[in-house]
Amino acid sequence: MTMHKQVARAAAKPAHSTGPAAIEATGLVKRYGSMRALDAVSMRADRGEAVGIVGPNGAGKTTLFGALAGTFPVNQGSITYHGKVITYESAATRCAMGIARTYQVPRPFIGMTVFENVLVAARAGGGRDKAEAADFAAHVLDETGLMKLANTPAAAAGLLDRKRIEVARAMATSPQVILLDEIGGGLTEAELVELIVLIDTLKAGGMTIIWIEHILHALLKVIDRLICMSEGRILAEGDPHDVMENPAVRRAYLGSDPE
Amino acid sequence: MNRHHVIAGISAPDRRLMAAGGLIALGLFALPLFGSALVVDKLTLLMVYIILAVMWNLLAGYAGLVSVGQQAFIGLGGYFVLRLVESGMPPFLAIGLGGFLVLLAAWPLSWLVLRLKPAEFAVAMWVLAETIRSIVMFDPLVQGETGRSLVSLNAIDPDVRRTTIYLMAVVAVVVSLVLSHALLRGRLGGESQAIRDDEEAASSVGVSTLRVKRWIFLISAVGCAIAGTIWLASAITFQPRSAFGINWSIFMLFMVLVGGLGSYLGPVLGALLFFALQEVFGDFGAWYLAGIGVVAILFALFAPRGIMGLIIGKTGQEPLSMRKLLIMREG
Incomplete structure (x- = not known):
C-alpha cells in the first residue's frame, strides 16, 4: 500500500x-x-x-x-x-x-452479422434506442473500417477484422x-x-x-x-x-x- | 445530416410469406365449419407440436438454453388445470389460467437453473421435471400412476368441446408466432443471440445476461404450459407419466433440429414433418420411434442445419430471417 x-x-x-x-x-x-x-x-x-x-x-x-x-x-x-x-x-x-473492454483472443458473436455484433453493444451497453443505435453502430463501423462487412456473418471475418469487431463493439457502448x-x-x-x-x-x-x-x-x-x-x-x-x-x-x- | 443508416424493414418476399401465413391462419379458424371431427382433433395435436417447437427453438436456438426438461411445464400446466377444474372452475377458464400459474411457478425456478453452465442446465431441467412429477404423484387427486380425468369436460357437448379446444390451439399458435417474431426482431432477440454465442462477451458489452435468459425461460415455460393444457384438454385424462414424459423433450429436439435450429420458420417445418411422420408411421408402434431416430440421424449426417439449411442452400437466403440488415437511407 x-x-x-x-x-x-x-x-x-x-x-x-x-x-x-x-x-x-x-x-x-x-x-x-x-x-x-x-x-x-x-x-x-x-x-x-x-x-x-x-x-x-x-x-x-x-x-x-x-x-x-x-x-x-x-x-x-x-x-x-x-x-x-x-x-x-x-x-x-x-x-x-x-467501462468497455476488448478480448485478447477476439470473441465475436459468431451467429450474428458484424453489424448485429455492434448493434447489440450500442443498444445494451450504450443504452441507445433502436433507430439511434442503428445509426450509431453504422458510424462506429465506418470509423473501424468494417462498413463493407456490415451484413456479413462475423464467423467469416479474419483475424484483423475480428480485432476490429472487438474495438467496434467496445466503442459502440459509448x-x-x-x-x-x-x-x-x-x-x-x-x-x-x-x-x-x-x-x-x-x-x-x-x-x-x-x-x-x-x-x-x-x-x-x-x-x-x-x-x-x-x-x-x-x-x-x-x-x-x-x-x-x-x-x-x-x-x-x-x-x-x-x- | 441527410444520409443515415437504418435497419432494413421486412423484405417483399417475407411480406408475401407473412400474408400467406395470415391466410392459412384464417383457413384454420374456419376449418371446424367443414372439417371432420378426426381432422380437427389431428390438427389440434399439430398446433400443440408447433407451439412446443417454437418454444424450444426460442430457448435453444436463440438463447442457447438447451433444455431436456420442458415437460416440467407441460405437465405442470395440465396439473394446474386439473386442480382448478376440480375446485369448481369452468374448464375453459382453467385452461387459460393454467399458463399463468406456471409463470408463477417458473419464476422462482429460474433462479435455481439459470446460473448453471449449459450442460448442467440441460440435466437440471430434466431433474426438475422428474422432481415435479414425483411431487404431483403424491397428490391424492392424481393417485400416483393412475391419474385423473377432467370429468367436467366430458359434460360438455363433444363437438363444442372439440371446436373450442381447437380454436384455442390455433389462437395459441398465432400468438406464439407473432410474439416470437416481435421478440426476435427487437432488443431481446439480439441480446439472447449474443448470450448464445458467448455469454461472457455479451455481459461485457452491457447485456444483463440473467435478465435476458429469465425472459426467454419464462416465455418458453408459459408457452409449453399452454401447449400442455391444450393437449390435456383434448386427451382429457391426466397421467403424470405421460404429461411429464421425457418423450416431449425428444419430440421438441427432433422438430427443432430437423426443422432448423435458430431459424424462425425451421421449427414450424420440423413440426409439420414430425406430424406427418407420426401420421404415416404411427401405427408401427415401437418401430415408429426407431424410424424417428433414423430420420434424425440422416438429418444430422446429411443436412445438419435441417430443412431450413436445405432451403438456404437452394435459394441462398433464409425465408423470414431474423437478421437485422444495415441499409443506408437518403433524406
Missing part, C-alpha cells in the same frame, strides 16, 4: 490528474487456487489519460482487465470509477456506466474508459498505423485508455504513462521511457522477451 503510494508519487503524472481517477484499483488480489494472479495490484488512470501495460506472459495483465471490467469477482481490494465504488457491480452494469487487450498483435505495420490513428482519435475525444500491448513502438506513440507488471504485481510505473530503462523491467520483460 505505502509502496504503491511512493511509486505513484514518483510517477510523472499528467497535469489534469486532479479529482478522482477515471478508474482506480486498490490492493486487488485474485487467487486461482494457491496461485495469485493479482497480488495486491493498485493502479489508476485519470480522465483522458492513456496508460499502457506491459509485462511477460502470465504477469496478470489480462486478469487485471477482467477484474476492472467485472468479468469475475476479486478476492480482495476495491475498484472505483470516477470516485464511485464498483467492486461488486456486474460486468453489464460496469459497461453501462462506461465508453469513458476503454480497456484494450493486445489489439495490435498479429497486425502488419500498415494496419498498426491505422490502429494508432484510431486510438489517437479516441484519446482526442477525451476517452480514458488502458492498453495492454507487446508491440512497444505502437504503444509508446499513444500512451502518457506506462505500467510494467510481473508475477501478479506492478513492477514499475511512470514515464514510459523511464519505465523501459528500469533495470528490473529489463530483467523481467525485455530479458525474457526481446523485441
Whole structure:
C-alpha cells in the first residue's frame, strides 16, 4: 500500500490528474487456487489519460482487465470509477456506466452479422434506442473500417477484422474508459498505423485508455504513462521511457522477451 | 445530416410469406365449419407440436438454453388445470389460467437453473421435471400412476368441446408466432443471440445476461404450459407419466433440429414433418420411434442445419430471417 503510494508519487503524472481517477484499483488480489494472479495490484488512470501495460506472459495483465471490467469477482481490494465504488457491480452494469473492454483472443458473436455484433453493444451497453443505435453502430463501423462487412456473418471475418469487431463493439457502448487487450498483435505495420490513428482519435475525444500491448513502438506513440507488471504485481510505473530503462523491467520483460 | 443508416424493414418476399401465413391462419379458424371431427382433433395435436417447437427453438436456438426438461411445464400446466377444474372452475377458464400459474411457478425456478453452465442446465431441467412429477404423484387427486380425468369436460357437448379446444390451439399458435417474431426482431432477440454465442462477451458489452435468459425461460415455460393444457384438454385424462414424459423433450429436439435450429420458420417445418411422420408411421408402434431416430440421424449426417439449411442452400437466403440488415437511407 505505502509502496504503491511512493511509486505513484514518483510517477510523472499528467497535469489534469486532479479529482478522482477515471478508474482506480486498490490492493486487488485474485487467487486461482494457491496461485495469485493479482497480488495486491493498485493502479489508476485519470480522465483522458492513456496508460499502457506491459509485462511477460502470465504477469496478470489480462486478469487485471477482467477484474476492472467485472468479468469475475476479486478476492480482495476495491475498484472505483470516477470516485464511485464498483467492486461488486456486474460486468453489464460496469459497461453501462462506461467501462468497455476488448478480448485478447477476439470473441465475436459468431451467429450474428458484424453489424448485429455492434448493434447489440450500442443498444445494451450504450443504452441507445433502436433507430439511434442503428445509426450509431453504422458510424462506429465506418470509423473501424468494417462498413463493407456490415451484413456479413462475423464467423467469416479474419483475424484483423475480428480485432476490429472487438474495438467496434467496445466503442459502440459509448465508453469513458476503454480497456484494450493486445489489439495490435498479429497486425502488419500498415494496419498498426491505422490502429494508432484510431486510438489517437479516441484519446482526442477525451476517452480514458488502458492498453495492454507487446508491440512497444505502437504503444509508446499513444500512451502518457506506462505500467510494467510481473508475477501478479506492478513492477514499475511512470514515464514510459523511464519505465523501459528500469533495470528490473529489463530483467523481467525485455530479458525474457526481446523485441 | 441527410444520409443515415437504418435497419432494413421486412423484405417483399417475407411480406408475401407473412400474408400467406395470415391466410392459412384464417383457413384454420374456419376449418371446424367443414372439417371432420378426426381432422380437427389431428390438427389440434399439430398446433400443440408447433407451439412446443417454437418454444424450444426460442430457448435453444436463440438463447442457447438447451433444455431436456420442458415437460416440467407441460405437465405442470395440465396439473394446474386439473386442480382448478376440480375446485369448481369452468374448464375453459382453467385452461387459460393454467399458463399463468406456471409463470408463477417458473419464476422462482429460474433462479435455481439459470446460473448453471449449459450442460448442467440441460440435466437440471430434466431433474426438475422428474422432481415435479414425483411431487404431483403424491397428490391424492392424481393417485400416483393412475391419474385423473377432467370429468367436467366430458359434460360438455363433444363437438363444442372439440371446436373450442381447437380454436384455442390455433389462437395459441398465432400468438406464439407473432410474439416470437416481435421478440426476435427487437432488443431481446439480439441480446439472447449474443448470450448464445458467448455469454461472457455479451455481459461485457452491457447485456444483463440473467435478465435476458429469465425472459426467454419464462416465455418458453408459459408457452409449453399452454401447449400442455391444450393437449390435456383434448386427451382429457391426466397421467403424470405421460404429461411429464421425457418423450416431449425428444419430440421438441427432433422438430427443432430437423426443422432448423435458430431459424424462425425451421421449427414450424420440423413440426409439420414430425406430424406427418407420426401420421404415416404411427401405427408401427415401437418401430415408429426407431424410424424417428433414423430420420434424425440422416438429418444430422446429411443436412445438419435441417430443412431450413436445405432451403438456404437452394435459394441462398433464409425465408423470414431474423437478421437485422444495415441499409443506408437518403433524406
